[in-house]
Amino acid sequence: MTLGKYILAIDQGTTSTRAILFDALGGIAAVAQQEFPQIYPQPGYVEHDAVKILQTVIYVCRAAVAKAGVSAEDVAAISITNQRETTVAWDSQTGIPVCNAIVWQCRRTAPECERLAADGMGEYIKSTTGLLIDPYFSGTKMKWILDNVPAARELAGKGRLRLGTIDSWLVFSLTEGRSFVTDISNASRTMLMDINKHCWDGALLKKLGIPESALPRIVECGGDIGICSKTLLGREIPIAGMAGDQHAALFGQCCFEKGMAKNTYGTGCFVLMNTGEEPVQSKDLLTTVAWKLNGKTVYALEGSAFNAGSALQWLRDELKIIETPQEADRLAESVEDSGGVSFVPAFTGLGAPYWDMYARGALLGITRGTQRAHVCRAVLESIAHESYDLIHVMEQEAGVNLLELRVDGGASRSRFLMQYQADVSDRHVKRPVCLETTALGSAMLAGLSVGLWDSQEELTELWREEQTFTPSCTPELRERNLARWHRAVERSRGWAEI
Ligand SMILES: Nc1ncnc2c1ncn2[C@@H]1O[C@H](COP(=O)(O)OP(=O)(O)O)[C@@H](O)[C@H]1O
Numbered sequence: 001m002t003l004g005k006y007i008l009a010i011d012q013g014t015t016s017t018r019a020i021l022f023d024a025l026g027g028i029a030a031v032a033q034q035e036f037p038q039i040y041p042q043p044g045y046v047e048h049d050a051v052k053i054l055q056t057v058i059y060v061c062r063a064a065v066a067k068a069g070v071s072a073e074d075v076a077a078i079s080i081t082n083q084r085e086t087t088v089a090w091d092s093q094t095g096i097p098v099c100n101a102i103v104w105q106c107r108r109t110a111p112e113c114e115r116l117a118a119d120g121m122g123e124y125i126k127s128t129t130g131l132l133i134d135p136y137f138s139g140t141k142m143k144w145i146l147d148n149v150p151a152a153r154e155l156a157g158k159g160r161l162r163l164g165t166i167d168s169w170l171v172f173s174l175t176e177g178r179s180f181v182t183d184i185s186n187a188s189r190t191m192l193m194d195i196n197k198h199c200w201d202g203a204l205l206k207k208l209g210i211p212e213s214a215l216p217r218i219v220e221c222g223g224d225i226g227i228c229s230k231t232l233l234g235r236e237i238p239i240a241g242m243a244g245d246q247h248a249a250l251f252g253q254c255c256f257e258k259g260m261a262k263n264t265y266g267t268g269c270f271v272l273m274n275t276g277e278e279p280v281q282s283k284d285l286l287t288t289v290a291w292k293l294n295g296k297t298v299y300a301l302e303g304s305a306f307n308a309g310s311a312l313q314w315l316r317d318e319l320k321i322i323e324t325p326q327e328a329d330r331l332a333e334s335v336e337d338s339g340g341v342s343f344v345p346a347f348t349g350l351g352a353p354y355w356d357m358y359a360r361g362a363l364l365g366i367t368r369g370t371q372r373a374h375v376c377r378a379v380l381e382s383i384a385h386e387s388y389d390l391i392h393v394m395e396q397e398a399g400v401n402l403l404e405l406r407v408d409g410g411a412s413r414s415r416f417l418m419q420y421q422a423d424v425s426d427r428h429v430k431r432p433v434c435l436e437t438t439a440l441g442s443a444m445l446a447g448l449s450v451g452l453w454d455s456q457e458e459l460t461e462l463w464r465e466e467q468t469f470t471p472s473c474t475p476e477l478r479e480r481n482l483a484r485w486h487r488a489v490e491r492s493r494g495w496a497e498i
């Protein structure tokens with residue numbers, strides 16, 4: 001077989017699935033995208049239809065290859081990157097899910113998390129998995145399925161239950177031999193994997209009642225992950241790169257050196273910093289595997305904010321005060337400030353550094369003169385404010401000074417947001433030419449594995465800056481805005497509990 005010239009990257013995100021065909025220079029030959037429905041069965045619950053997700057994957061892969069006008073022979077490898085933690089349960093024989101996937105944002109396992117905390121599991125979970133007790137992670141979602149879906153229990157009894165994150169679900173569904181694997185970066189988000197030993201932790205599986213036989217094999221982020229069956233594109237193609245989306249974005253931003261960091265503005269906001277080959281423990285941040293390649297593991301510290309771009313979608317879909325996110329940008333720039341309005345996007349609680357599963361969204365400071373432009377501005381500012389918190393706590397806990405922040409993701413297109421981010425965090429914000437960094441990172445993992453690229457140095461050469469946003473705000477204004485944000489956060493906390 002001659003080596004194809006392209007990598008087909010599947011980016012399975014929270015609100016849409018994209019397939020992007022990258023050429024050997026890291027350039028985009030074609031993109032295909034499809035949104036899929038979010039399911040909100042009750043307040044605080046978020047679900048996805050895993051079969052629908054698979055259908056979007058198949059559709060966008062075929063569409064991207066067709067758009068580029070290339071043949072399947074030209075595709076050297078497929079890579080997968082995905083929304084993390086979202087949990088799917090299915091039957092190994094039929095390949096059919098037993099219930100909707102429980103999305104990372106879903107808060108239904110808050111009571112189980114309280115029980116774990118009351119049992120004094122916090123310290124053990126932190127030191128073993130690098131994570132905090134929160135409904136965010138897959139472990140308690142798996143337990144919920146076993147406790148609440150009779151078909152899951154029945155299949156578990158027969159040894160036919162499969163529990164996995166979206167990466168496992170896609171590899172299982174796309175491969176002829178039905179490979180059942182998860183990559184180590186996704187596994188490190190389950191609250192079940194020992195981040196030092198890189199295996200499932202027996203004590204946690206026992207505590208949550210999860211049978212190890214239902215869990216996938218943990219593999220590296222590059223190599224022989226599976227062979228995609230020819231039903232997808234007409235010929236078998238190796239799946240050679242796989243990582244959770246935020247880990248892939250760190251790789252795609254070429255943050256290969258210890259201390260380099262990125263922030264991805266998608267549905268949520270996720271700041272990850274490369275901390276080198278040893279896991280670094282932190283109080284309010286997550287310790288996670290960034291990637292593992294050829295036996296070498298790189299770790300990261302992560303600050304996660306659960307809602308960011310989703311707040312713009314809320315303005316568009318629920319409040320209906322904008323038609324596109326770009327309109328929010330224009331409106332935000334049309335007023336001098338937010339007119340005293342503050343917004344806290346805690347739709348599904350607050351992540352780092354607050355870790356409040358009962359916080360809920362808040363819109364404060366409204367007066368009779370408040371216009372939609374003020375609300376749009378407050379929403380965009382809130383995304384920068386929560387990112388400021390992540391950057392600030394990261395600098396404090398890792399003892400570093402981030403001189404620059406590399407940014408990507410859908411909402412990093414917003415000029416207003418990026419400038420405000422630079423102002424409020426007093427840091428240079430660097431936006432690359434390729435904002436599809438998540439997909440690019442996974443393509444790089446696959447490309448290294450199949451020999452399209454030889455080294456990380458070669459990949460670094462492919463990274464191109466589009467624009468740097470320079471801080472230009474007075475310290476007084478900055479402090480005033482941050483103080484108001486922190487007052488607003490306090491008011492949003494514990495709301496659902498009450
Ligand atoms: N021009 C824009 N300005 C601001 N936000 C945007 C813009 N375009 C897209 N977004 C936001 O980006 C998000 C989608 O980004 P994406 O990286 O695809 O996220 P995900 O992978 O979580 O689905 C949406 O929530 C949307 O509100």
Ligand SMILES: O=P(O)(O)OC[C@H](O)CO
Pocket residue numbers: 013014015082083084085104244245246266267268269
């Ligand atoms: O869909 P995204 O890009 O916002 O990413 C979701 C995260 O992976 C959740 O941990």
